[in-house]
Amino acid sequence: MEPSGVNYFLEFTYLIASILFILGLKGLSHPETARRGMFMAEAGMLAAIIGTLFHHGIITYEWIAAGLIIGTIIGGLMAIWVPMTAMPQRTALSHAFGAFAAALVGIAEFMLHGGLAMPVFTRSALGFEVMLGSLTTTGSLIAASKLQGLIRGTPIQFRGQQYVNALLFSSTVGCLLYSVVNPASAGVFYAMTGFGFLSGVMIVIPIGSADMPVVMSLLNSYAGLAAAATGFVLGNNVLVIAGTLDGFSGFILSILMCKAMNRSITNVLFGSFGAVHDVAGAVMGEMREISLEDAAVRLAYANKVVVVPGYGLATAQAQHAVRDLANALEERGVTVKYGIHPVAGRMPGHMNVLLAEANVPYGDLYEMERINPEFPTTDVAVVVGANDVVNPDARDNANSPIAGMPILEVDKAKSVIVLKRGQGRGFSGLENPLFFKPGTSMLYGDAKASLSQLAQEVKNV
Ligand code: NAP
Numbered sequence: 001m002e003p004s005g006v007n008y009f010l011e012f013t014y015l016i017a018s019i020l021f022i023l024g025l026k027g028l029s030h031p032e033t034a035r036r037g038m039f040m041a042e043a044g045m046l047a048a049i050i051g052t053l054f055h056h057g058i059i060t061y062e063w064i065a066a067g068l069i070i071g072t073i074i075g076g077l078m079a080i081w082v083p084m085t086a087m088p089q090r091t092a093l094s095h096a097f098g099a100f101a102a103a104l105v106g107i108a109e110f111m112l113h114g115g116l117a118m119p120v121f122t123r124s125a126l127g128f129e130v131m132l133g134s135l136t137t138t139g140s141l142i143a144a145s146k147l148q149g150l151i152r153g154t155p156i157q158f159r160g161q162q163y164v165n166a167l168l169f170s171s172t173v174g175c176l177l178y179s180v181v182n183p184a185s186a187g188v189f190y191a192m193t194g195f196g197f198l199s200g201v202m203i204v205i206p207i208g209s210a211d212m213p214v215v216m217s218l219l220n221s222y223a224g225l226a227a228a229a230t231g232f233v234l235g236n237n238v239l240v241i242a243g244t245l246d247g248f249s250g251f252i253l254s255i256l257m258c259k260a261m262n263r264s265i266t267n268v269l270f271g272s273f274g275a276v277h278d279v280a281g282a283v284m285g286e287m288r289e290i291s292l293e294d295a296a297v298r299l300a301y302a303n304k305v306v307v308v309p310g311y312g313l314a315t316a317q318a319q320h321a322v323r324d325l326a327n328a329l330e331e332r333g334v335t336v337k338y339g340i341h342p343v344a345g346r347m348p349g350h351m352n353v354l355l356a357e358a359n360v361p362y363g364d365l366y367e368m369e370r371i372n373p374e375f376p377t378t379d380v381a382v383v384v385g386a387n388d389v390v391n392p393d394a395r396d397n398a399n400s401p402i403a404g405m406p407i408l409e410v411d412k413a414k415s416v417i418v419l420k421r422g423q424g425r426g427f428s429g430l431e432n433p434l435f436f437k438p439g440t441s442m443l444y445g446d447a448k449a450s451l452s453q454l455a456q457e458v459k460n461v
Helices: 005-027 031-053 062-081 084-113 120-148 161-181 186-204 209-234 237-260 265-270 273-278 292-300 311-316 319-331 350-357 368-377 447-460
Strands: 304-309 335-340 365-367 380-384 415-420 440-444
Touching: 005 031, 005 237, 031 237, 031 350, 084 120, 084 186, 084 209, 084 311, 084 350, 120 161, 120 186, 120 209, 161 186, 209 237, 209 265, 237 265, 292 319, 292 380, 292 415, 292 440, 292 447, 304 319, 304 350, 304 368, 311 350, 311 447, 319 335, 319 350, 319 447, 335 350, 335 368, 365 368, 415 447, 440 447
Parallel strands: 304 335, 304 380, 335 365, 380 415, 415 440
Antiparallel strands: none
């Protein structure tokens, strides 16, 4: 890089951007600092964009301005209109855009300079970037389509699929290695790109939509690594740093999510857990229904209530209604806490985001390890649209498909009220013995409607 004033400015903005990315990521690790972390990361991105605008290689700004305007409009509209419940598929789309950008930059570099003009390290980084970028683009688009219901969410499988996938993926890697060793072979480079796009589709279609959050965080990690490789190809430090942060944080997140479900990454990618929705549950007795009035009385006269939100809270958009109920109870002197399972809902931090939107104080949110010892002294555990994360079979039944998954032990509370619409099962497709226990009462209905009516009833008690 030339030692001109402009380039010092560029390197300085990249340094600031990198620092802001690291601080932003640190902020995102806790709900209380998450918002600040997000703003820091955004400021970092702005600094990186402004710095890049001063790059000496830029001849004209027209295309850049057009990209900025179109990108800003699309991003802004998505942020305004996409509902909270559609956040997983929106995130998958962002990964697809990022990965496609990385793949396109790699392909453009190859077309501009050809493999022969590059040292072997740059060639390898470029091949890696295009391979991961293409695979992540189509993989993320399939993930988004499954989550949005545009294509069937259940695993799409056929005989010999694993062999076809293994062959396809090894062909992709084979072409990558060949094009690194024989840089003149442009055809092999483009074949690798095509195989990469196809691999993304083939790897993701056999995975059920319920496992998509883990797949997405893995794809996020690939998109980050593709961006880091782009940084090596272009000699761009901020891309190397941001891509590496993204790549490894995505990978760590995937591992943490698998841990919270007591499953391995290979089981998520090659097993089809999302397909077990038809598993017939053993007959476990009767579920006891409770009336709205009785539920309100039980809550109103409790000392301590623990609310356990799950996926149903998100689909019902009941976060404000749950806050209203908590307010009504607190006004009566009842202590209300929230028990948060790490994989409640359909994306990491799903419940934290929803409850934060309803201004539930962070101090009232308790992680699983902290709330579990409190259940024996809890008068009423209110389960709002949660199912798998409170399934005692995970703890008690070694033969259960979810055996070993850590749960919120609501069955240890003095009584449990479960709010759900009917007999629907959770993500795992398994029956939940909690609903049949003597201490459990079922309050049927949409979570938002039930909670609003409960809050009203509690005020009338
Ligand atoms: P869940 O097991 O999927 O159960 C959700 C329950 O909500 C259902 O039984 C459903 O019963 C009820 N429901 C749906 N809509 C409702 C509405 N409008 N009002 C009231 N109830 C409603 O949810 P969870 O307990 O939160 O568990 C999450 C699952 O997702 C876990 O198995 C986890 O491993 C998996 N998962 C999570 C992540 C993540 O990052 N969070 C990632 C991958 C997988 P009805 O139909 O009877 O109403």
